[in-house]
Amino acid sequence: MESRLEKYIELPFKHYTPRKEHPDWEALNREAFILAKSILKHLTILDARQNLKLRKRRFLAIIKTFKNLVKNKIKMARGDHDFIPIFYIWTMTNACNFTCTYCSNHRGGKYPDLFKEGRTKILTTEQGKQLIKVMRDASAIYYCGGEPTLRKDLPELLDYSTKLNMFNMINTNGSLIGNLLLKPAYKNFLMHMDVLIISLDSLIPSKLASLYNVKETFAKNILRNILLLRILREFVPFKLTANTVITKETIDDSFDILDWCNDLGLTFSPVAMNHGCNPDLELVRDPTYLELVDAILERSRSGYPMIASTTMLDRLLHAKLERCYPAVFDHVDNDGGVYWPCKSYPGAVKINALAWNNVKEVHAAGSKLINPNHFHGKGAGKCNGDCAWMQDCVTEFYGNALVEGFFDGGLFKEIGGLLR
């Protein structure tokens, strides 16, 4: 184990140049090392048995994706846009230990504010499992919030979705994960997680602290935790991704994060700040922002790991996504309600997933209320949105695969990229 750890002592900075406001990386990496050694005492790591289980689960998820694609293509040919979703985002809780300046729930609200208003009850662990069972025809689950790591039953729910052969992803602010991994309940967490996405909007702890409205030491923990996960990835094959919300105030920070991620071998997931169902149009026309996008696309072309292909990033970051079929993925709220047909649509209805046996029934109930056919676009009875969130890349490339040939829309390239 010691010999496998050794290569992480050095931080291989090539593109990235530390700035005086940035942390002392060597000191932070030493902290990450100490924590990694403690966690590795109990962490389930990749051995022959785990490898077999992982391959089997991913293989079954891919087969399901294929079968659903065929069924969805038949639906598309019939003009029926009520698809079997490829994945669903589950807002497990609105609660959050941060109050980020840019936080948006796609509907004009901020998650921590929604939690404080206290209008909704979250699902119990058993109800959470029931939700996962109802939604099991989707290939992947995206654990989200609010802050998903605030839920004590997160590892138990993850074990459950793993048993159902789901492909698992999580989006977290990353502040708690280091300490949580020390807990026995978290021993399988990384082994069961396929993609771990941590929000990262600056490398300056004081700036992070003011963006997230938390103490600077707490903000610094996020950076330490990312270094920790980089080390643990030597033993468990999850994909470690940094999600950067680009705002006018953080364009320079995003340049640094791009370099930092590329040097450390992390997947980079950039997105322009959205306001509800619209990207920040002033930002996406800003010359410095456009320079940043060029730099990201150049790195993507050079083969540095990115969350999506160069083509998709180009469309996303220039807010040029065109094709969207909202039923391609679902957004499940903390009370188990599926927003239909799209969470960003102000007139969306909520379908209680727990009242149904499977996702087909959930969608059928939604379709009776709002017809999802040709829903995206401008005009009466349409969404009238222009979203450019990362998940809209999926509605675009999956939509391409539904309309065009299997191999024309880049679907397999995108899924392959996620698994790599």
Ligand SMILES: C[S@@+](CC[C@H](N)C(=O)[O-])C[C@H]1O[C@@H](n2cnc3c(N)ncnc32)[C@H](O)[C@@H]1O
């Ligand atoms: C709502 S958060 C929930 C998960 C977790 N609390 C976090 O922040 O990582 C999911 C993702 O949406 C991003 N996000 C939040 N508000 C956004 C906005 N206005 N535009 C674009 N992305 C946003 C966050 O940075 C995060 O990566």
Ligand code: SF4
């Ligand atoms: S950490 Fe996530 S949920 Fe919490 S305030 Fe920030 S963006 Fe919103």
